[in-house]
Every structure is written in C-alpha cells, then in structure tokens.
Amino acid sequence: MNVTKRVQRAGGEGAFLVMAKAQELERQGKSMIYMQIGEPDFNTPENIKQAGIRAIEENYTHYSSTMGRMDFRKAIAEYISRTRGVPVTAEEVLVSPGAKDVLYSACMTLLEDGDEAIYPNPSYPIYESIINISGAKSVPLPILEEKDFGFDRDTFVKLVSPRTKLVVINSPANPTGGIIAREDLELVAEMAKKYDFYVLSDEIYSRLVFEGEHFSIASLPGMKERTIIVDGMSKTYAMTGWRLGYAAGPRELIEWMSKIIANTASCTATFTQIAGIEALTGPQDDVETMRQEFLARREIIVEGLDAIPGVTCRKPHGAFYVFPNVKSFGRSSQEIADHLLYNAGVACLAGRSFGSFGEGYLRFSYATSRENIALALGRIRTALAELK
Numbered sequence: 451m452n453v454t455k456r457v458q459r460a461g462g463e464g465a466f467l468v469m470a471k472a473q474e475l476e477r478q479g480k481s482m483i484y485m486q487i488g489e490p491d492f493n494t495p496e497n498i499k500q501a502g503i504r505a506i507e508e509n510y511t512h513y514s515s516t517m518g519r520m521d522f523r524k525a526i527a528e529y530i531s532r533t534r535g536v537p538v539t540a541e542e543v544l545v546s547p548g549a550k551d552v553l554y555s556a557c558m559t560l561l562e563d564g565d566e567a568i569y570p571n572p573s574y575p576i577y578e579s580i581i582n583i584s585g586a587k588s589v590p591l592p593i594l595e596e597k598d599f600g601f602d603r604d605t606f607v608k609l610v611s612p613r614t615k616l617v618v619i620n621s622p623a624n625p626t627g628g629i630i631a632r633e634d635l636e637l638v639a640e641m642a643k644k645y646d647f648y649v650l651s652d653e654i655y656s657r658l659v660f661e662g663e664h665f666s667i668a669s670l671p672g673m674k675e676r677t678i679i680v681d682g683m684s685k686t687y688a689m690t691g692w693r694l695g696y697a698a699g700p701r702e703l704i705e706w707m708s709k710i711i712a713n714t715a716s717c718t719a720t721f722t723q724i725a726g727i728e729a730l731t732g733p734q735d736d737v738e739t740m741r742q743e744f745l746a747r748r749e750i751i752v753e754g755l756d757a758i759p760g761v762t763c764r765k766p767h768g769a770f771y772v773f774p775n776v777k778s779f780g781r782s783s784q785e786i787a788d789h790l791l792y793n794a795g796v797a798c799l800a801g802r803s804f805g806s807f808g809e810g811y812l813r814f815s816y817a818t819s820r821e822n823i824a825l826a827l828g829r830i831r832t833a834l835a836e837l838k
C-alpha cells in the first residue's frame with residue numbers, strides 16, 4: 451500500500467498486541483494470567499470516580515481550551531512545585547489525553563531531519579518510535595543489567611554531540627524498574643548546558659519509588675529552562691482509561707507543543723480534567739496503599755523468578771515491572787514469551803519489544819494479584835523446564 455515513509459517508521463506497542471492475542475486464547479477456553487500490560491489492577495479511587503461522575507452530571511461535557519482547564523493547570527503547577535521542588539506556574543503546564551500525547555508533542559516540536567535524540571534502550575517503545583516519526587535519528591543509550599539498569603555515564607558522554615537536540619530519560623523506568631542516580635542526572639544537566647539540548651524527563655512512575663525519594667532533573671540549577679517534565683494520572687491514580695496526562699516546561703515551548711494537540715485531539719475531556727483536580731488535591735491514601743502492595747508483590751515475584759532454574763532476576767527500584775534475564779535458554783525472548791503465552795497461559799512481553807538491548811530478557815508486570823503471581827510462577831517454572 452502507498453503509505454508515507456513517516457508512518458512506516460512508526461513502531462507499535464507490544465503490550466496491546468499481546469493483550470489481543472491473550473484475549474483470543476481466553477475466548478477459546480484457555481486460562482490466562484495477564485502480566486503483559488502496564489496498568490494497575492486497582493480501580494480508580496472512589497473520590498476521583500465520584501468527582502468525574504459529578505462533573506458529567508453538572509454538564510462539564512463541552513470542549514475545554516487546548517492547553518487544558520486553568521483550574522487543573524493550577525493544580526498541576528502546585529503539585530509539580532511541591533513534589534519536584536521547582537517552582538512551576540499554570541502557564542508552564544500543558545494538559546493532554548495521556549502522557550503519551552505530550553511525549554509526542556515534545557518530539558514533534560523539537561526534532562526534525564538531521565537532528566539526533568538519545569533515548570534509553572530498552573525503554574517504553576514509544577520513545578524510539580516517535581523520534582523516528584519526527585525524522586530525527588534515534589540514538590540508543592544501552593540500559594544494562596551490569597549497571598543495575600541505571601545510567602551508563604561513559605557511553606552517554608560518547609553519544610552526545612552538537613547534533614543532539616533532545617535526551618529522553620525515564621526514572622523509575624519501564625521496563626526495568628531502574629532508577630537514575632542524582633549524580634548521573636547532574637552529568638546529563640552539565641552536558642545539556644554544554645551542548646544546548648532539552649531533556650524530556652518522563653516521570654510517570656515518580657510515585658512508585660521503593661527506596662528513597664524521587665528526584666527530578668528539573669530541580670538542578672539551570673535545568674528548569676531545559677526540561678520538559680512528563681507525568682500523568684494513569685499509573686499513580688490507576689486512571690489508565692481516563693486518558694489524562696500533562697507536561698510542565700518552559701512557557702514558550704509548552705505553547706508550541708499545544709499546537710500539536712490543537713491539530714489532533716483539540717483538547718482533553720473536560721470531566722476527566724475535573725476528576726484530575728480531585729486526584730491531585732484530594733486524599734492520597736490510596737496511592738500509598740497501592741505502592742505498599744506493589745512493594746510486597748515485588749518481593750514475591752523477584753524471589754519466585756530467581757528460584758527458577760535458568761532465570762536470574764534483579765530487584766527493581768520502582769514502577770511495577772520485573773525484567774528477568776533468560777539468556778541461558780539460548781532462544782530469542784520472543785520465542786520464550788510466545789511459549790509462555792501459548793503453552794503456559796501467562797502473557798508477558800519479550801524484552802526485545804523494548805529495543806534491541808532488551809534481547810535476552812522478559813518483562814512481567816506485577817500489577818496483578820498475589821494469587822495470580824503465585825499461579826503464574828508455577829506455570830512459568832513448568833513451561834521453562836520444557837525449553838531446557
């Protein structure tokens with residue numbers, strides 16, 4: 451078919467493809483444990499749901515401005531100022547139907563042919579895809595198990611050049627649960643100032659840190675002007691289906707980025723923004739309850755996977771994923787993921803679907819009940835023994 455080179459450069463998201471396959475198998479009668487997708491298994495907290503329902507009843511069902519409702523932008527600005535320790539105003543905030551949309555808007559606004567953008571690999575597959583759509587060259591920064599899935603300083607320094615226009619960072623990270631240490635963020639900041647590039651800091655898992663506190667690169671001296679913080683409601687407040695995200699960054703850049711939203715979604719649904727105000731300003735107990743539950747599940751799944759012959763699993767420091775090493779089986783991560791899907795009824799993702807440096811690993815989301823995790827561990831152990 452005669453489609454553009456641009457769309458041919460676009461990648462997909464394995465999680466959605468595997469979900470469709472798993473659902474089909476389940477329809478055919480196979481028992482399935484879903485560990486492939488990155489969404490909390492909890493329901494949206496009651497106070498947030500009620501705020502959304504009230505908003506619809508009160509007819510907040512019309513368009514909002516492209517940048518987002520001013521009351522929601524103010525709530526976001528206060529939240530970012532408080533949680534990141536960097537003063538942000540409502541004018542520096544852009545609301546979007548999901549964090550993904552502001553990642554896209556930022557890349558479309560800052561990148562073009564001849565530019566380079568450095569992104570972590572393995573990582574959320576959309577980074578590489580949207581950089582490629584923009585026409586810029588996507589330059590992978592390997593995220594290595596030997597470095598505890600943290601940040602490879604030496605390689606980073608080698609990859610930066612005057613062509614670098616954007617560096618994407620994600621801490622805590624999908625799919626590894628890795629965290630970028632403060633001194634590594636300081637290095638990125640130093641290079642950003644030297645080479646004059648922007649940092650796209652995806653902080654969507656910032657409330658799912660298991661040791662210590664989240665630290666944003668935007669709070670380092672001279673970095674507020676060069677950082678676009680991306681965050682959203684999906685993971686923190688179990689609101690994936692509401693489609694609600696945002697960016698905070700330099701005012702002029704944020705205004706340019708809103709042009710992309712004006713040309714696509716027009717604006718974000720009004721009643722979801724009102725629910726978003728409740729999420730940010732209402733009680734936060736449910737966020738902590740969910741984090742504690744993820745913490746407990748992390749122990750169960752890491753210990754369980756590590757005990758399976760041929761598998762080694764590091765303890766992630768944040769988010770709700772594990773990224774075990776399965777290289778000893780001598781098969782591609784896709785083959786192993788397919789084997790688990792079709793023969794064990796466990797849906798997970800091949801590490802390769804997060805980039806070439808993800809080969810040899812699998813990603814399991816432990817945003818599922820402890821019972822499901824225990825059941826899945828038994829099935830994985832049996833199925834992997836068949837591959838030895």
Ligand SMILES: Cc1ncc(COP(=O)(O)O)c(C=O)c1O
Pocket residue numbers: 488547548549550551574620623624652654681682683684690694695
């Ligand atoms: C690192 C990362 N960023 C962004 C997103 C997208 O979030 P949203 O649902 O707000 O579009 C995801 C979702 O999986 C993610 O893992």
